[in-house]
Amino acid sequence: MTRHYNFCAGPAALPTAVLERAQREMLDYQGRGLSVMEMSHRSDEFIAIAKQAEADLRELMAIPDNYRVLFLQGGASMQFAMLPMNLLGRGGSANFIQTGIWGKKALAEAKRLGFDCHVAGESESNGHTEVPPRSSLSVNDDAAYLHYTANETIGGLEFDYTPTCSRADGVEVPLVCDMSSSILSGPTSVADFGIIYAGAQKNIGPAGLTLVIVREDLLGNAVAKTPTLFDYQALAEAESMVNTPPTYAWYLSGLVFDWLKNDVGGLKAMDALNQRKADKLYRAIDESGFYSNPIARHNRSRMNVPFVLADSALDKAFLSEAEAAGLLNLKGHRSVGGMRASLYNAVPEAAVDALIAFMHDFEQRKG
């Protein structure tokens, strides 16, 4: 059994300790004679697993009592449709800050569904290399919520502030955050947000689970004819079990939360480690003269580090030699090319050290 270093942007590396525990429990969960996969979602055993996962997440993120945590399906992309359907039942418009591909998709889906949309800020003008300054943000007069992407996974652009906003009439606009690729990478002040949502397959667990953390006053505002499984109110009332939830993904996410709490020591410790990992890699890039990253320093993503080689003709050799050295999935997204190293929570510091050593060696030989 070999475990290589996996820099995949998602589905991404999981902690080896979590996979080992899942492996041990695969056929017989704690002496019950069956796998977690084979349990009724309404059984006492599974309800205990589900509740423990939520309790650990609440503790890790210090989620206030007036927020509900939903364990859903469909990925963050399904939220792109669910958000306006749940938040615009009393009218108003959806506001967006556009800083890259994922934010664009969220806006496009709200438009497709016929909702009023307004762009409250954007980084298109600087090629998505720097997020718009707080002072430039402007929500419109009937803004019902403001949506943004905390970390753009493809561009590697991360907000260095929380873009809370008020309308001209002084009403504070609920902030909705796609936190798919940065959730749990460090502490978050949940009370600043109306809704935080995230696909699981980066810092939470396997693909097929989506977390939605929603402030209670935002429930019950769905537009007419919203499908039952799109309605946050119905999902919250049924504790995410209107129908069978993705039980095994929920269980694995619980193992990740447990690992974060007890092995890592919580989100402050995770934050410090993530900062160290990212600082090291960006420093190696900046000092090289061969590798480069275009993002403004204060907006560089800690989770996704895109970089290009001085000579793109060397890309193929870089990737195949990296793979041979046990450094997997460094290819950049097909829409941008180049390289991308994703440094999610489960990527150990030793992986970053090995990557830096490889990059240095490659530059020496080919640069």
Add this chain to the structure above:
Amino acid sequence: MTRHYNFCAGPAALPTAVLERAQREMLDYQGRGLSVMEMSHRSDEFIAIAKQAEADLRELMAIPDNYRVLFLQGGASMQFAMLPMNLLGRGGSANFIQTGIWGKKALAEAKRLGFDCHVAGESESNGHTEVPPRSSLSVNDDAAYLHYTANETIGGLEFDYTPTCSRADGVEVPLVCDMSSSILSGPTSVADFGIIYAGAQKNIGPAGLTLVIVREDLLGNAVAKTPTLFDYQALAEAESMVNTPPTYAWYLSGLVFDWLKNDVGGLKAMDALNQRKADKLYRAIDESGFYSNPIARHNRSRMNVPFVLADSALDKAFLSEAEAAGLLNLKGHRSVGGMRASLYNAVPEAAVDALIAFMHDFEQRKG
């Protein structure tokens, strides 16, 4: 490590051989140095896994080339909304045969979304103990499709015929079948159907995956403002990867298809085994005088066998003694009470033998 006999209605038992293989491959898939859970869904490795799963399913069910196979999220319940949104874009009404709780839910969701609905047949009048005869079915003049539930998981009522139907004007109505709890239990003539769909957590794999087998001429008819992830056409064009699919559930389902093909020997062999298992248990019930099942013999479900004890005061003792004997999850659905033994593909004949022996012994002692 102990494996008990698991009669859960879903999420249900998986083949032990499948779980053992998944366990072996959990941390390192075939020497690649990572788990299937940690692979990009667009990687060569995962695409190969996904394509093999589809190819094996196509072979098992002999799915004709003019059908697309979609690997989706949301459960069969999400299809209750997706079906009318995809099939009524050119107008017309949704027709339903009502034979139990799941069929009712499908109708209720289509109504909730504001679609024209018509009941083409029902078994309410006989307490859902016998499906309506073919001659009684009547679709309305603008029927765009006819929906039914091949096997009602809770009631234990199964169709013994395929209710293909034509309108008064002679047009054959596409038949849409919720096959969640009977898919792969034996051969199916796919060409009789417009759409077959099924939640995975009974005969396919873990919860969190939904199969939709759709005839190509039914694609591209979605109503305006259908969310992207609800649109069969968009999902088919992207080969179920508009966004990240539930990769691990897809992989596990592939292992189940492989098991069905190579360990069981295909769906005819599975069919014979399932018939033998069900026949045995119903015979034991009928011969007992202590246990009973209310369903008309020709409509008795092979997958879900509900039964009651002559004295319901003994239910608690029956369940706790069964569990102590390693016979798990025999409690009937909360809406109907009594007992239910689900005999899905992964439940071995030895489990049925053990259950019958236990039932006989319990009756001798307490009956």
